[in-house]
Amino acid sequence: MKVEKISELTTNRLSVYLRCVNELLSDGSKTVSSEKLAKRFHLNSAQIRKDLACFGEFGVRGVGYYVEELRDHLQKILGLDKEHRVAIIGAGRLGAALADYYGFNQTNFEVAALFDTDKQKIGTLLGNVEVFATSDFAKIVKRENIDVVVIAVPAQFAQGVLEVVSKAGIKAVMNFAPTPLKVDDDIKLKNVDLMISLESLSYFLATPDTINDRS
Amino acid sequence: MKVEKISELTTNRLSVYLRCVNELLSDGSKTVSSEKLAKRFHLNSAQIRKDLACFGEFGVRGVGYYVEELRDHLQKILGLDKEHRVAIIGAGRLGAALADYYGFNQTNFEVAALFDTDKQKIGTLLGNVEVFATSDFAKIVKRENIDVVVIAVPAQFAQGVLEVVSKAGIKAVMNFAPTPLKVDDDIKLKNVDLMISLESLSYFLATPDTINDRS
DNA sequence: AGATGCTTGTTACGTTTTTCACAAAAAAGA
DNA sequence: TCTTTTTTGTGAAAAACGTAACAAGCATCT
Numbered sequence: 001m002k003v004e005k006i007s008e009l010t011t012n013r014l015s016v017y018l019r020c021v022n023e024l025l026s027d028g029s030k031t032v033s034s035e036k037l038a039k040r041f042h043l044n045s046a047q048i049r050k051d052l053a054c055f056g057e058f059g060v061r062g063v064g065y066y067v068e069e070l071r072d073h074l075q076k077i078l079g080l081d082k083e084h085r086v087a088i089i090g091a092g093r094l095g096a097a098l099a100d101y102y103g104f105n106q107t108n109f110e111v112a113a114l115f116d117t118d119k120q121k122i123g124t125l126l127g128n129v130e131v132f133a134t135s136d137f138a139k140i141v142k143r144e145n146i147d148v149v150v151i152a153v154p155a156q157f158a159q160g161v162l163e164v165v166s167k168a169g170i171k172a173v174m175n176f177a178p179t180p181l182k183v184d185d186d187i188k189l190k191n192v193d194l195m196i197s198l199e200s201l202s203y204f205l206a207t208p209d210t211i212n213d214r215s
Numbered sequence: 216m217k218v219e220k221i222s223e224l225t226t227n228r229l230s231v232y233l234r235c236v237n238e239l240l241s242d243g244s245k246t247v248s249s250e251k252l253a254k255r256f257h258l259n260s261a262q263i264r265k266d267l268a269c270f271g272e273f274g275v276r277g278v279g280y281y282v283e284e285l286r287d288h289l290q291k292i293l294g295l296d297k298e299h300r301v302a303i304i305g306a307g308r309l310g311a312a313l314a315d316y317y318g319f320n321q322t323n324f325e326v327a328a329l330f331d332t333d334k335q336k337i338g339t340l341l342g343n344v345e346v347f348a349t350s351d352f353a354k355i356v357k358r359e360n361i362d363v364v365v366i367a368v369p370a371q372f373a374q375g376v377l378e379v380v381s382k383a384g385i386k387a388v389m390n391f392a393p394t395p396l397k398v399d400d401d402i403k404l405k406n407v408d409l410m411i412s413l414e415s416l417s418y419f420l421a422t423p424d425t426i427n428d429r430s
Numbered sequence: 431a432g433a434t435g436c437t438t439g440t441t442a443c444g445t446t447t448t449t450c451a452c453a454a455a456a457a458a459g460a
Numbered sequence: 461t462c463t464t465t466t467t468t469g470t471g472a473a474a475a476a477c478g479t480a481a482c483a484a485g486c487a488t489c490t
Contacts, residue, residue, distance in 0.1 A: 006422075014418070019410075045437095060438075061439080063486070077421070093312040096312065097308040103410040174412055259448075272468080
């Protein structure tokens with residue numbers, strides 16, 4: 001087992017592995033080798049082994065990995081054995097869609113609050129989730145034990161919102177606003193930039209002589 | 216100027232540069248050096264120069280880049296000088312939010328059609344966009360000149376939808392379904408996986424001794 | 431128990447990506 | 461005109477990442 005810095009590329013793959021392992025579980029497999037995993041899901045077996053080895057020796061030589069055990073390890077590593085409570089700032093269409101989004105309401109994630117500055121929306125329910133005033137953010141975060149925040153406001157407000165979020169002590173932020181944000185080093189900011197993805201498609205259409213690699 | 220294969224990391228950065236340059240333009244700057252760009256937007260100046268140099272010699276030594284000219288070049292490279300017409304498959308909350316999303320209705324992108332299999336939704340308008348039957352996909356794609364498709368259906372239907380899309384001759388696809396899709400090499404598939412992003416935040420919270428790098 | 435087969439964990443290697451460093455080129459000032 | 465200043469474009473070094481290869485470990489069979 002290595003004790004180096006784990007790259008984000010590695011942890012992203014762990015999510016993928018977890019998904020694959022869950023699929024294997026519903027098929028009823030008891031064990032799986034890195035080779036079988038790789039074949040089935042178009043991955044590289046050496047990479048799977050290397051990624052997993054960063055966190056311990058989960059496999060058994062000559063056997064492979066015990067699927068259920070591997071699932072548990074991956075969940076633990078990814079922090080999915082704990083509840084996460086999510087707040088979404090921006091109760092527009094995107095915020096509403098995200099509040100409703102399957103992934104944001106899976107077993108270990110729950111959308112606990114929406115925030116907006118529009119007085120018309122404050123106090124209403126969107127799905128099952130109440131919309132609060134952004135000015136009450138810090139208070140609600142404490143009351144509702146929120147630890148993950150999604151920014152779904154227009155680009156020009158994103159930096160200001162991020163500062164509110166940061167001051168409330170939140171350490172994990174997902175940003176949908178298509179703008180680069182400045183943030184302290186102790187906060188994890190994950191940008192989901194749909195414009196970049198769209199423009200990447202546009203580039204491909206404008207330059208079709210490109211070979212397709214894994215997105 | 217190099218004539219090598221351009222990596223996706225490079226083209227993604229071009230989108231970022233374009234955004235930065237647009238911001239400079241509204242500030243009224245005429246020229247900008249790679250160093251100033253880098254300082255202001257937390258980038259690396261050598262990387263900016265190298266990325267741009269892949270596509271020509273846009274800069275002037277001793278001066279920098281002419282901002283307006285650079286903007287035009289970037290737009291051209293990214294194919295943003297042409298209209299793109301977008302179809303979204305899946306008229307659930309996510310599809311609806313995307314149809315309404317600013318970025319998808321910017322100058323050069325227009326959401327031209329939504330698709331769903333739910334008879335209740337077919338024929339209705341969502342925002343300004345009509346919802347069509349997925350079975351009519353190929354027909355509407357031709358009629359509406361659609362060249363970009365967004366898949367916003369539940370994971371278990373995504374692969375099937377992708378095949379319909381592929382058969383209709385579409386070459387650029389953005390996928391929101393959290394599942395790995397198989398696709399021909401001549402199609403550009405861009406996955407936007409919110410679960411991976413969320414789980415990456417969860418990992419960070421479970422392992423706070425991590426140093427934050429650029430997401 | 432010993433030999434055989436399978437699969438991991440890890441090292442070594444190759445490739446890609448980023449960063450550094452500087453010659454070449456343009457502009458400005460003497 | 462010549463020197464100084466600025467900033468590009470790019471080759472070379474460094475870092476990060478991915479793939480291949482294999483010794484070490486476990487299980488099974490004889």
